[in-house]
Amino acid sequence: MISIDSALCRGCGLCVKTCAQQALFLENKKAFCKDSCTLCGICVDACPFHALSLPQKTAKEDLSAYCGIWVVAQCDQGRLLPVTLELLGKARQLADQKQVPLSAVLLSNQAETLARELIFSGADQVLLLSHSSLAAEDEELTFRLLAEEIERRKPEIVLFGATAFGRSVAPRLAARLRTGLTADCTQLEIDKEQGLLLQTRPAFGGNLMATIATPYARPQMATVRAGIFPTPKRDTSRTGTQVLLPFPTKKKPGLHVLETQIQAENSSLPSAQLLVVAGKGIGTKKNMKLVHRFAQLVGAQVGVSRPLVEAGWSDYRYQIGQTGVTVHPKILLSLGVSGAIQHLAGISGAETIIAVNTDPHAPIFQVADYKVQADCIATLESLIQRYESQK
Ligand SMILES: Cc1cc2nc3c(=O)[nH]c(=O)nc-3n(C[C@H](O)[C@H](O)[C@H](O)COP(=O)(O)OP(=O)(O)OC[C@H]3O[C@@H](n4cnc5c(N)ncnc54)[C@H](O)[C@@H]3O)c2cc1C
Secondary structure, X not given: OOEEOOOOOOOOOHHHHHOOOOOEEEEOOEEEEOOOOOOOOHHHHHOOOOOEEOOOOOOOOOHHHOOOEEEEXXXXXXXXXXXXXXXXXXXXHHHHHHOOOEEEEEXXXXXXHHHHHHHHOOOOEEEEEEOOOOOOXXXXXXXXXXXXXXXXXXXXXXXXXXXXXXXXXXXXXXXXXXXXEEEEEOEEEEOOOOOOEEEEEXXXXXXXXXXEOOOOOOOEEEEEOOOOOOOOOOOOOOOOEEEEOOOOOOOOOOOOOOOOOOOOOOOOHHHOOEEEEEOHHXXXXXXXXXXXXXXXXXXXEEEEOHHXXXXXXXXXXXXXXXXXXXXXXXXXXXXXXXXXXXXXXXXOOOOEEEEEEOOOOOOHHHHOOEEEEOOXXXXXXXXXXXXXXXO
């Protein structure tokens, strides 16, 4: 609850007016606060007499005991997921900046082979649990193991890939450890003054980027989607240590996996070099055929903006943007896409963007290298004609 210094309060009522929760009230010309206060702090700024203040937050334990960065590795059919390597590359930079060791945690029935790969990609140490009976993604076991090891070894930062697995384990872990978790970060940095992990992610429907820190609890935890950070160069001269972890203490599992269904193949858009992206401006579902025809002629892959997925013109796997895939093509041809911030979040890694749009003020033109103010279907048709005549 907000603190009110009654000696300073003049009973002006400004704080009462600003409180969206209606948690403040006046009695005998003094402000009082109810339990419904959410500590948003708006009233603190509104009070001209500095009578209101937020309670001082203090850490519940000695945070200086926490040191090092962990990346929770993930593999599929004996191969490390690209997001694990991307995270290691970024975490290496953060660890160098903080001058702390970087560890990868790996649970696998082939852990020893993969551990070397993790070291080649930047890990100083691999904490591994290797057992022939281990399933590739045993969430319950990973959760128990990580909870015990984090409590024992106290890493300062723990990073997960924002995969279905990471999205399932990381929040449970954060709740168990009573710490914060920022999901789907698009940037990770170290704050120069306090050395905190600054976790940036889209907020308020993607309309602004929020930078979140976890100053009063440890570890600082974040998930990052695939394709956000570049894959680090594999350096086979790197050396590191491997530490075998004990099996977590036996507890009755809270979660039983009854059945696993293999999902249809994931989109290969993140690694595409040439990309044609269709937006609502293509007009009709039928025009998707033209988009695919042109993509086929130039050897490109096809991505779409969200409205096309919502309209059933394309599959979600091909959606590009904040809630879809992040891409890094050499050339991206954008057809009838307005360039909403949520879409741009997925294409900022493109080397060259060519945008075709009828609206000269379309936001896509602000990020495009080549701006074509034209009808995208007419443009497509003439491109197809030209390429076909060259065959
Ligand atoms: C939480 C959240 C997450 C989201 N995530 C995503 C996401 O991951 N990916 C995504 O794409 N969107 C996402 N969106 C939706 C996003 O805000 C936009 O609504 C969407 O990107 C718009 O798609 P669009 O540009 O294809 O369509 P529109 O906004 O309808 O734009 C169509 C464009 O085509 C142009 N045009 C029209 N006719 C022609 C023509 N004949 N030739 C050339 N140009 C023409 C118009 O000038 C216009 O610029 C998200 C929204 C929210 C709130």
